Amino acid sequence: MSDIIEINNLTKKFGDKVAVDGITFSVHEGELFGFLGPNGAGKTTTVRCVSTLTNITSGEVLVNGVDVTKHQIDAKQYMGVIQQQISLDKDLTIRENMISHAMYHGMGKKEREERIKELTEYFSLGEYLDKPVDALSGGWKKRAAIVCAMLHQPRVLFLDEPTSGLDINARRLLWDVVKKLNQSGTTIILTTHYIEEAQVLCDRVGIIDHGKIIALDSPSVLIERTGKMCVESMVDKKTQYKYFQHMADAQKYISDNNLDDAIMRRTTLEDVFVELTGKSVGDQR
Amino acid sequence: MSETVYKRNTGFFHQVYHVAWSDLMFMRHNFLNILIMTVMSPLLYLIAFGYGLRTGETSIGVSYIAFVIPGIVSLSSLTSSFASTSTRVNVQRLYYKSFDEMMMCPLNISAIVLGKSMLGLVRGLLGCFLMYALGLFLAPDLQLTPLAVICICLSCMVFSMLGLLAAMLAKSHQSMATFNSLIILPMTFLCGTFFSVDDLDTVFQVILYCLPLTYSSSCIRAACLPDVIDFPWWCLAAMIVFAIVFFLINHYLLKTRKI
Numbered sequence: 001m002s003d004i005i006e007i008n009n010l011t012k013k014f015g016d017k018v019a020v021d022g023i024t025f026s027v028h029e030g031e032l033f034g035f036l037g038p039n040g041a042g043k044t045t046t047v048r049c050v051s052t053l054t055n056i057t058s059g060e061v062l063v064n065g066v067d068v069t070k071h072q073i074d075a076k077q078y079m080g081v082i083q084q085q086i087s088l089d090k091d092l093t094i095r096e097n098m099i100s101h102a103m104y105h106g107m108g109k110k111e112r113e114e115r116i117k118e119l120t121e122y123f124s125l126g127e128y129l130d131k132p133v134d135a136l137s138g139g140w141k142k143r144a145a146i147v148c149a150m151l152h153q154p155r156v157l158f159l160d161e162p163t164s165g166l167d168i169n170a171r172r173l174l175w176d177v178v179k180k181l182n183q184s185g186t187t188i189i190l191t192t193h194y195i196e197e198a199q200v201l202c203d204r205v206g207i208i209d210h211g212k213i214i215a216l217d218s219p220s221v222l223i224e225r226t227g228k229m230c231v232e233s234m235v236d237k238k239t240q241y242k243y244f245q246h247m248a249d250a251q252k253y254i255s256d257n258n259l260d261d262a263i264m265r266r267t268t269l270e271d272v273f274v275e276l277t278g279k280s281v282g283d284q285r
Numbered sequence: 286m287s288e289t290v291y292k293r294n295t296g297f298f299h300q301v302y303h304v305a306w307s308d309l310m311f312m313r314h315n316f317l318n319i320l321i322m323t324v325m326s327p328l329l330y331l332i333a334f335g336y337g338l339r340t341g342e343t344s345i346g347v348s349y350i351a352f353v354i355p356g357i358v359s360l361s362s363l364t365s366s367f368a369s370t371s372t373r374v375n376v377q378r379l380y381y382k383s384f385d386e387m388m389m390c391p392l393n394i395s396a397i398v399l400g401k402s403m404l405g406l407v408r409g410l411l412g413c414f415l416m417y418a419l420g421l422f423l424a425p426d427l428q429l430t431p432l433a434v435i436c437i438c439l440s441c442m443v444f445s446m447l448g449l450l451a452a453m454l455a456k457s458h459q460s461m462a463t464f465n466s467l468i469i470l471p472m473t474f475l476c477g478t479f480f481s482v483d484d485l486d487t488v489f490q491v492i493l494y495c496l497p498l499t500y501s502s503s504c505i506r507a508a509c510l511p512d513v514i515d516f517p518w519w520c521l522a523a524m525i526v527f528a529i530v531f532f533l534i535n536h537y538l539l540k541t542r543k544i
Contacts, residue, residue, distance in 0.1 A: 089311075
């Protein structure tokens, strides 16, 4: 599988503060890649650097082999970005937002009309097209934003915290949309602090903390490395977690230590995250 | 998904139009409100300063109303062009985040600067020419000259780009208001709109000649009263310099993402 995104030693500083600290990784074409980390870990800054919204301090970012610093306009043609905050123009209708976005990419009338029709049918947005942005709920606004970002047929789609602020139903509907897009061949890079989201959706996950990637692999491999089984028990009024590769080992540990109130369960990506970073995902920097 | 390959319109002027399109749509949706806002304040200035405060003849030999209308036209270019560009970009950048969205698209930065200035230019021209038309009716000394049209267009463009600059530097809605109070409001009253800058002390003249509206009102007044005032070509040159400087600063801010 070829790499659609190659990031080499990417660093971004804001004054003295290092937001992204020399990270190196690549994303394969057609992959659904998750970027997981606590708030302020450097996820959004990385996406902003790759999508050219923020200038990088040092390092190299290639999108489809094109250097985003040296050939910004060329690189932007391959990318679609959906920001954390819904970035539709609220003074326009949904259709006008789509037309405007298509025009930014130089799409002519016939092409943009075809694409808008095709994508609004695909995302069941037809009835909302001529409504003002604020007439839509958060989930539908996100869908409209995804349509805007997909109009020019990008090879890579960045989704920055796409389900942040959505209720659980809207979140799951959006997961279906993301999966569908990925199945149609679009490479997706998703940043999230919802562990479940990363575990359900992503082929590979990069865990970022303090601007550095501390683990990168598929969720199942990361879980396997930590231990597939988790024993959760109370020791000195504190919850203690122990990880084991086999259920028998976990059971032996419980009986050897007389942990009658211990809970044995499968290890989750959240356990991996806590093990690696020492903090839970929602923690602020 | 569609497989047809279409040619993309990525020429420079296409891009300028594409950037301006959403703002022009916004103007179309709000045309009546914009028209009222554009016309109301110059009309009030005309009534208050043109009729309420002074009448009679000026030192250059024309009625005060003929003197003040070109000043109000240049004032319209400032208020309408600056306010419409700065408010819209400020909202798009800080609240809607749709400015970021545009910045992630494959657009030439010069096309973004010019495209984002188009709303201010169009609205400024609307306000200026309505006031100009009213002036031609009220003051027979005023003339419609090609030079006046050029000066008005240039003035609207200068103030629209100043609006873009202010909106890109603004960290909040409040900082826009501060910019208005410190720069725009003094320009409104002092830069040769209601009285000649030449009547002031040299110190004030030096300060006022640092501000673009002084040049704009000098050029527009001279172009509207060609039989009375010699056209100050150096003021037109200064206006062009302001336009180039504002363009370059906007370009720099966008290129370096210092916004």
